[in-house]
Structures are given as C-alpha cells and as structure tokens.
Amino acid sequence: MSQPARFDQGFAKEIFSTVESGEKMKMCMQCGVCAGSCPLGDKMDYTPRKIFALVRAGAKEKVLGSRALWYCTSCYNCKVRCPRKVPVVDIMHGLARKAFLEGYAEKQNTATFAKFFWENIHSLGRIDEKALAQKYFLSFGLLEGAKKALGMTDIALGMLLHHRMKLLPGKAIKGKATLKQLLDAAVQEEKAERLAKKEVA
Numbered sequence: 001m002s003q004p005a006r007f008d009q010g011f012a013k014e015i016f017s018t019v020e021s022g023e024k025m026k027m028c029m030q031c032g033v034c035a036g037s038c039p040l041g042d043k044m045d046y047t048p049r050k051i052f053a054l055v056r057a058g059a060k061e062k063v064l065g066s067r068a069l070w071y072c073t074s075c076y077n078c079k080v081r082c083p084r085k086v087p088v089v090d091i092m093h094g095l096a097r098k099a100f101l102e103g104y105a106e107k108q109n110t111a112t113f114a115k116f117f118w119e120n121i122h123s124l125g126r127i128d129e130k131a132l133a134q135k136y137f138l139s140f141g142l143l144e145g146a147k148k149a150l151g152m153t154d155i156a157l158g159m160l161l162h163h164r165m166k167l168l169p170g171k172a173i174k175g176k177a178t179l180k181q182l183l184d185a186a187v188q189e190e191k192a193e194r195l196a197k198k199e200v201a
Contacts, residue, residue: 007058015055015063019094021087028052034078034088039162040155044068048078048088051095064104069096071155073129075164112139120170125179128170129159 016022028049035047046054046068054063069092078088099105116135120127133152137145159165173179 008060009058011058011060011063012056015095015098019091019098021090022094024086025052025055025091027084027086029084031083033081033083034086037077037081039073039075039077039158039164040071043155043158044071048092051092055095063095064099064102066099068092069099070105072096073159073164075162077162112136122180122183123172124170125173125176126170129165130167131170 016025030049030053032047032049034049035041035044038044038047041047044067046062046066048068051063051066051068072089072092074089074093076089079085082088096105113136116132116139117127119135120132133149133156137149139145140148156165160167
C-alpha cells in the first residue's frame with residue numbers, strides 16, 4: 001500500500017522567505033508559458049508552474065526531490081515570455097540549491113564540472129555548452145563518457161532546437177581580456193583570504 005503524500009504547511013512560507021526571488025512565486029498565474037518556452041520542459045517531471053503550485057501546497061518532498069530543478073539551462077526564455085515577469089530561472093536555481101543543502105540531490109562530481117566550467121569561462125568569456133559537456137563526459141573515460149553522453153541525447157537535441165547550444169565552436173566575447181583580468185583578480189583575492197584565515201587559525 002502506497003504511503004499518503006506528506007504536506008508541510010510551513011514549507012511555502014519558508015521558500016518565500018529563504019529562496020532567491022521566492023516571494024515572487026506568488027505572482028505566477030499558472031498560465032504555462034514557462035513550460036512551453038523551456039527547451040527541456042517535456043523532460044521535466046514537474047514544469048516550473050507545477051513546481052510553484054506544489055510549493056504553495058506544501059509538497060516539500062515532491063518539490064525538493066524533483067529532477068526538474070536540475071534541468072534549467074538558464075536560457076531565460078521563461079522569464080522573457082512570462083506575462084508577469086516572474087524570475088523563473090532565479091527561483092529554480094534557488095530551489096535546486098535548497099534541495100542540495102537539505103540532501104535531496106545525489107552527490108555529483110561537481111569539482112570536475114566546476115573546473116571545466118571555469119576554464120570555459122576563462123577562455124571564452126562565456127559558456128560553450130557543447131565543449132563543456134564533452135570535457136565533462138570524457139573525464140569519466142571514453143567508454144563511460146560515451147554512455148553518459150548518449151543518455152543525454154534527447155536533452156542535447158532539445159537545446160539545439162531551441163538555439164541553446166550550437167554545433168560550431170563557441171566564439172569569445174569582445175571584452176574577453178577585461179573579464180579575464182577580473183576573474184584572475186578574484187582568484188588572487190580568494191587565495192589571499194584563505195591564507196589570512198590559515199594565519200589566524
């Protein structure tokens with residue numbers, strides 16, 4: 001016999017106050033434009049509008065356990081097309097962070113992914129989704145990487161069809177040199193802060 005759904009009456013209030021732009025979730029009028037605009041909307045177990053409705057209903061387990069939180073590609077189609085300008089991307093990212101902090105997300109090889117993400121930004125000034133995915137998958141080895149890549153084929157096709165990913169090599173932004181200087185300065189500042197903390201300890 002299946003267990004009845006559990007609802008946390010304080011969950012919505014918590015999300016509204018602790019998740020980035022969570023309060024603006026109340027502006028959603030459940031029109032579904034976000035789902036229709038999302039390149040991966042058909043791959044989600046719950047579309048953004050359903051996630052928002054589940055938050056309001058207090059369905060904590062369903063919300064924080066949803067794989068939809070990790071499918072957002074930050075294309076901002078949803079926010080641009082939303083008739084009420086709900087910052088859907090910010091909210092979905094905020095919910096994903098909460099899910100991770102509360103242990104709902106499986107542990108991933110985030111350090112490796114972060115390394116390749118940084119290298120991509122540092123060299124181009126933007127993300128080349130195709131190149132990033134290739135490097136990340138190959139870090140598991142050729143055979144395992146190929147299996148993981150094939151498992152994401154439908155998602156890759158969705159991104160291509162919505163112009164969220166290109167087949168040609170990514171081009172660097174015009175102000176790449178300036179951005180690179182800022183990134184390098186941030187790295188040096190972080191190193192200095194870590195060193196200072198060690199000396200205090």
